[in-house]
Amino acid sequence: MATPSLDTIFAALSDPTRRAILQMLLEDDMAVTDVAEPFDISLAAISKHLTVLTLAGLISQEKRGRVKWCKLEPDALRDASIWMQSFGQFEAVNLEAFEAYLEQALTSQGKRPDETAGPKE
Amino acid sequence: MATPSLDTIFAALSDPTRRAILQMLLEDDMAVTDVAEPFDISLAAISKHLTVLTLAGLISQEKRGRVKWCKLEPDALRDASIWMQSFGQFEAVNLEAFEAYLEQALTSQGKRPDETAGPKE
DNA sequence: GCCAAACTTAACCTATTGGTTGAAAGTACG
DNA sequence: CGTACTTTCAACCAATAGGTTAAGTTTGGC
Missing domain, CATH: 1.20.5 (Single alpha-helices involved in coiled-coils or other helix-helix interfaces)
Known part of the structure; x- marks a missing residue:
């Protein structure tokens, strides 16, 4: 995939649900259903959030069997931070x-x- | 003002025009009209962007005479970076x-x- | 083979975003 | 005083975001 733009990365980070998901993934890789569990919104909404995070390069998703595992990908985050440090x-x-x-x-x-x-x- | 949320900061950073404005303000404080000059959009649009940046705490605006000066405020940026460093x-x-x-x-x-x-x- | 589990897709809704234009408000100045 | 300059406000518009529910698609297991 082309490296995601800062636009995409920062937009992904601007949502509290998505930041919370990233925090959770710090601990360990998780299945979509498990990611959704602590939140009060529908599974479909979580699925959308995960797509946004994936497009931003902040996570990756790998399907094993019927379970889709989500994994943190800190590279995009580093890109954003590097931009910040240009200040x-x-x-x-x-x-x-x-x-x-x-x-x-x-x-x-x-x-x-x-x-x-x-x-x- | 209450310290702006990460939501607000990241959302502000997600727009390329606004990031470009921040880059420009790195050089020096600027009047609104001068900020607008290199861009292809209306002054009113720039004015809105500046409001967004101000609400995010990324810049401050001070009116002297009929000119409103925009000044970079890196503190909010630091907050965002600190959040990132938790990863x-x-x-x-x-x-x-x-x-x-x-x-x-x-x-x-x-x-x-x-x-x-x-x-x- | 069938049912349930794990997701995604589709259609929809409302609120927000980023832009427009035109008019208004405040200020400097000849 | 009147006019031009600097900036915002108001009304509007199209597109996007974040959520919903309901239906569809794979896949695992009895």
Whole structure:
């Protein structure tokens, strides 16, 4: 498939249901029915959302037997993020935050190295 | 204003005209008419796009005299990026860049980084 | 072979989006 | 003061989005 446009990716991300689905798929691959379970909308609606996510390249779907498995595909997400990082100021802000984190991590390192060694998961 | 939702931010980013406007505002603050100049659509349409960007918190607008100046506001963008970073694989990629920056920033700053202090997981 | 399970498709509905044009509002200036 | 400039508002339009229900299509299993 041609790599999806930023238009498509951002549009896909703009819906809370779809973002929630992506979060769920972080944990594990899921069947369509299982994806739909926590939501209050019809299976057909979920099926549409999954199509949107697939067209955006954010997930892939593979049919095994009568079950269609959905899998997270983080590449598209990375494309979107790269676009964001093309913003100078934003990058600056980001790096500032980094520095702040860094400084704090370094200072407190003398005291409690283990607790401050990295970002929380 | 209440901090705009991810819905609003991503929806704002999903339009190519609006992303182009953001790119332009990276260079400098601009008046509405000047923002509109390179585009092939009506001024009213641009005005609407600017409203969308403002509601998303991606830009701010300040009126001085009869000119309304548009200014990039990268905070909302950062929110969106933070959401993205909650995605495991993607985070890994990003943290690599973090580490690289960190190392370079510290060395050029004259600080003494302890090489083991970087975020790593 | 038949029924149920797992999805998708089709037809439909309403609200929103992105665009238009034309008029209005506020402001600078000769 | 009047006029031109900058921007928004209002009314409108076509297309899309997100949802519905009902019917259709594969596939697995008794």
